[in-house]
Amino acid sequence: MIEFEALANCASSGACIVNQVTSGLIIGMLLFLVASGLTLIFGVLNIINFAHGSFYMMGAYVAFTAYALTGNYFIAAIFGAIGAGLLGVFFERFIISRVYGQNVLLQLLVCYAFILIMDDVVKLVWGAEYLAMGIPDEFRLAPIRLFGGFIPPLYIFLIITAVVIGFGAMLLIAKTRFGSIVRAIAENPSMVGALGIRVPLYLALLFAIGCALAGVAGALAAPVRSLTPGMGLGILVESFIVTVIGGMGSIPGAFFAALILGLTRAVGSIGFPLFVDGAMFMMMALVLIFKPTGLLGGGGVKR
Amino acid sequence: MLEINGLVKKFGGVTATNDVSMSFAEGSLSAVIGPNGAGKTTLFNQITGHLLPDQGEILLNGENLVGLKPREIVAKGLGRAFQVASIFPTFSVLDALMSSVSAHEMKSEKLFQPFDNKVVRERAEQLLAVLGLESVGHVASSKISHGDQKVLDIGLALALKPRVLLLDEPTAGMGPDERWQMVRTVQRLWEDNNLTLIFIEHDMDIVFEIAQHIHVLRYGALIASGNADEIRTNEEVIEAYLGRELEEDA
Amino acid sequence: MSMFRNFSKEILWVLGAFLAIVFVGLFVDHPWPKDFLTSLFAFGLLAMSLNLLIGFAGMVSFGHAAYFAMGGYCFGLLLQSTSFTGSLGPYSVPLAIILAVFGTGVYAAAVGAICARLNEIYFAFLTLAFQMFLYSVILSWVDLTGGDQGLMGGIPRPLFLGIDLSQALDRYVFCAGLFCLCILFLRIIDKSAFGQSLRMIRDNQERAEFLGVRTYRIKVICFTIAGMIASVGGIILALFTSGAYPEWAFWAQSGEAIFMIMLGGSTVFVGPILGAVLLRLINDVVQMYTSHNELVTGIVILLVVLGLRRGILDFVIDKIKDRREAKFLADLEAKKEDQ
Numbered sequence: 001m002i003e004f005e006a007l008a009n010c011a012s013s014g015a016c017i018v019n020q021v022t023s024g025l026i027i028g029m030l031l032f033l034v035a036s037g038l039t040l041i042f043g044v045l046n047i048i049n050f051a052h053g054s055f056y057m058m059g060a061y062v063a064f065t066a067y068a069l070t071g072n073y074f075i076a077a078i079f080g081a082i083g084a085g086l087l088g089v090f091f092e093r094f095i096i097s098r099v100y101g102q103n104v105l106l107q108l109l110v111c112y113a114f115i116l117i118m119d120d121v122v123k124l125v126w127g128a129e130y131l132a133m134g135i136p137d138e139f140r141l142a143p144i145r146l147f148g149g150f151i152p153p154l155y156i157f158l159i160i161t162a163v164v165i166g167f168g169a170m171l172l173i174a175k176t177r178f179g180s181i182v183r184a185i186a187e188n189p190s191m192v193g194a195l196g197i198r199v200p201l202y203l204a205l206l207f208a209i210g211c212a213l214a215g216v217a218g219a220l221a222a223p224v225r226s227l228t229p230g231m232g233l234g235i236l237v238e239s240f241i242v243t244v245i246g247g248m249g250s251i252p253g254a255f256f257a258a259l260i261l262g263l264t265r266a267v268g269s270i271g272f273p274l275f276v277d278g279a280m281f282m283m284m285a286l287v288l289i290f291k292p293t294g295l296l297g298g299g300g301v302k303r
Numbered sequence: 304m305l306e307i308n309g310l311v312k313k314f315g316g317v318t319a320t321n322d323v324s325m326s327f328a329e330g331s332l333s334a335v336i337g338p339n340g341a342g343k344t345t346l347f348n349q350i351t352g353h354l355l356p357d358q359g360e361i362l363l364n365g366e367n368l369v370g371l372k373p374r375e376i377v378a379k380g381l382g383r384a385f386q387v388a389s390i391f392p393t394f395s396v397l398d399a400l401m402s403s404v405s406a407h408e409m410k411s412e413k414l415f416q417p418f419d420n421k422v423v424r425e426r427a428e429q430l431l432a433v434l435g436l437e438s439v440g441h442v443a444s445s446k447i448s449h450g451d452q453k454v455l456d457i458g459l460a461l462a463l464k465p466r467v468l469l470l471d472e473p474t475a476g477m478g479p480d481e482r483w484q485m486v487r488t489v490q491r492l493w494e495d496n497n498l499t500l501i502f503i504e505h506d507m508d509i510v511f512e513i514a515q516h517i518h519v520l521r522y523g524a525l526i527a528s529g530n531a532d533e534i535r536t537n538e539e540v541i542e543a544y545l546g547r548e549l550e551e552d553a
Numbered sequence: 554m555s556m557f558r559n560f561s562k563e564i565l566w567v568l569g570a571f572l573a574i575v576f577v578g579l580f581v582d583h584p585w586p587k588d589f590l591t592s593l594f595a596f597g598l599l600a601m602s603l604n605l606l607i608g609f610a611g612m613v614s615f616g617h618a619a620y621f622a623m624g625g626y627c628f629g630l631l632l633q634s635t636s637f638t639g640s641l642g643p644y645s646v647p648l649a650i651i652l653a654v655f656g657t658g659v660y661a662a663a664v665g666a667i668c669a670r671l672n673e674i675y676f677a678f679l680t681l682a683f684q685m686f687l688y689s690v691i692l693s694w695v696d697l698t699g700g701d702q703g704l705m706g707g708i709p710r711p712l713f714l715g716i717d718l719s720q721a722l723d724r725y726v727f728c729a730g731l732f733c734l735c736i737l738f739l740r741i742i743d744k745s746a747f748g749q750s751l752r753m754i755r756d757n758q759e760r761a762e763f764l765g766v767r768t769y770r771i772k773v774i775c776f777t778i779a780g781m782i783a784s785v786g787g788i789i790l791a792l793f794t795s796g797a798y799p800e801w802a803f804w805a806q807s808g809e810a811i812f813m814i815m816l817g818g819s820t821v822f823v824g825p826i827l828g829a830v831l832l833r834l835i836n837d838v839v840q841m842y843t844s845h846n847e848l849v850t851g852i853v854i855l856l857v858v859l860g861l862r863r864g865i866l867d868f869v870i871d872k873i874k875d876r877r878e879a880k881f882l883a884d885l886e887a888k889k890e891d892q
Contacts, residue, residue, distance in 0.1 A: 048674050050615075050681075098859050104613045104673045109815055109858045112808035117851035124845065233804060237685045240678050248675075277689040281682065285667055288679070292671070351763070377765045389763075391756035402749050406764045410746035411753075412771060415556045418749040438885060442878055459764060 007271040018149025020266040026155055026224065028262020029162035030217045035239035035254040036166045037213030040173065043249035044186040044206055050111035051091065052214055052239070053232025054118040055084040059215025060222045060231070061126055064133050073136030077219040084215020085208040092207035122229040131227040158220050169213060170251040182206050241284045247294025256295065304329040304499045305467050310359035312349060319345040320356065321523040332493050332500050334510045337520035338543060343503045344386065347469050351383050352376045363467065382465030386472045388452035392445035396436055396455055399444055400427040403462035434458045435488065450481045454488060461492065470502040474509065482506065486513060511535065519543065560741050567737040574729045578722055587725045591793045593829055594732035598786030600813040600825035601739055602779045608819030609748060610775050611755030615677045615807055616684030617783055620657050622802035623687065624784025625791035627653035629704045643713040650788055654781050661780025662773060669772040681804060688802040703798035708791060718792060728789045735782050743822055751775055812854055818864025827866060
């Protein structure tokens, strides 16, 4: 089951180690962005956005088109985030807010419907074929040499940007006035409403931010992943595993869990390629059995 | 019958139950009173297994209940009704009682036995009559009056044929008329069923009128126990209540 | 044999339904009704067993199709193994069914034991995650499962007890029999003390615990039974299509099953079957006009969920109940005024 020889070969080569660690970091940090959006929305609204992967997908496709039009990767990424954020506002206002406080069945169904619709919309607009954005012009630079391995500058940019944005979102919630209002809404929405604050507006904004995090992850990933309708679901399940392991509602928890998962994927692709998914699920099951609140999480998991 | 010895429960720095000992004689009707935050419901939660005490023991006929699960404690004959009526909203009143009877008959895991059978139905109908809920027997539990819901909650506990029954503020949220009606119902149920009944209550008139024995809690500690006359004249109790009223006035 | 006496009414009803279904098979020549009904047996069992979780116990699973697919794959793989059919001969079909159902039951019990302690949002997501796990196993274990091609080459169906499952009529009646047996079992649970415990858990789990109900244990048992019945649905579909395909384990299959329940009604016993019929019809009609049936299905779901907010039969039953209760309460008031 485990290919020890391949692992040993890799461990003895600096280039292989550097490659695997970089690819693990990219997987992990993109997951971190998606998961922090999921956990942000859950923390305040106590809703798991099952349609979260659709916003990741939209971010990627919008960025693809924006890059094709402008030729600028940075602008494309910003468009990806804004596109997913706007779609998030639409989804929150017209669909999910109508089932706030209702049973999970209805929430699940509207998300299911939204995923179906978005997948088909992408097929209508962009076609059902795989699309590839390719390495953007800005990053057609010589790779950086490290311990005998080569790291493309794009990868370094991706990793750093994802970490900065993810923790930026955490600071937004922890340190700003917007954040304190949103946290107050999570505690007691009717009280905050009585103070004259427009709760629905803040909820829509928060939802938009959560979706924009997924969108920017999709946009950043566009050069290194192929785009296809339905690409959102895989990342949704993985980012859920991240939030379970890290603890629902905790962004630092999501960071550590995403790191663990990304590296597991990278090492696993060499050492146990058939068992990578299994290893992730096993980790999640172990956390749920022994520490159901997640490694850095609060409470509220048990019924 | 039921005996509590040296019970301690702390939440962080707050001592919710501070070395409490009390005993309840078989067939007695006792009240637990005290100002808000005195730890009355916390005490109940420890007796029924919701909360694990840090120290002390809870003896039912000499058997320690500490560490048992709520349902194991229920099986030993200790029933409970809640401050906010805890019922099954979509069930009709009769269905709810039948469910409780069926659970008591150890049927809840039986795949091939009909839920609706003669024995269960007859007992549930008896209960319905005892509780005075016949007229709403076929109405959904969520649609009957608040007072009826509280009675139904007690009825669910009674279906288990408990020897000890704990009622957490049976008259909470009721108007004056409804309150006394409830008190009479509770008194009647106690007499007819040979229960050891313990209740939490805020209304002193009710407590002094029906309780044989009264335990007063303050800041988690037991400050007095005795009959109505003893409690009425107890200095510490007067201070606990008057002191609070003075603070509220200020 | 008190079980037969206790549930004689249910047994007669299901027997009647079975005879009616067989009647359709014998006297309608066109293949469409038989094909439609056979696929309905499969998806109906998926939806009905999921409703044991959702409608009865209030456990909203988003990964129920996993057990459906597992039933189909286990059954197909057993019969494709020549050593299995070779050594068991005429017993291989019934034995494959039993092994597939109980194998799925063991897996469902393990997943249920992990998930049943969680709150409902976590429960929904975790069941989905386990389904995606199974899906990725099916896709990546190509040697065993055929990967994204599915189990190809047909499933051999050796003759047993004079039943030849390669014959359309035999297969139809046999599938109808499996379906009716499962429906009877579900109906008995519906009427049993166990079924009532599930409803107690749905309405107020804490109170149920305080009335002495072992809620965790009951939820795990319920999850296991639901998984086993779903696997029978998968077996029927595997018999029908003579194969097994990874889409069966895809998340959208679970989403569809949830929508069947929601569409037909979760509080009425036959609600999910009605939902399955309606969704099949919607799909068939939409496919005639457009290839973008996901888009249309999504919009239909949004309209039903945000408009009706409950299933069609729920809606009807609620109306009847409301009227009856209003009348009853009005009578009560009138009586009080007379006194």
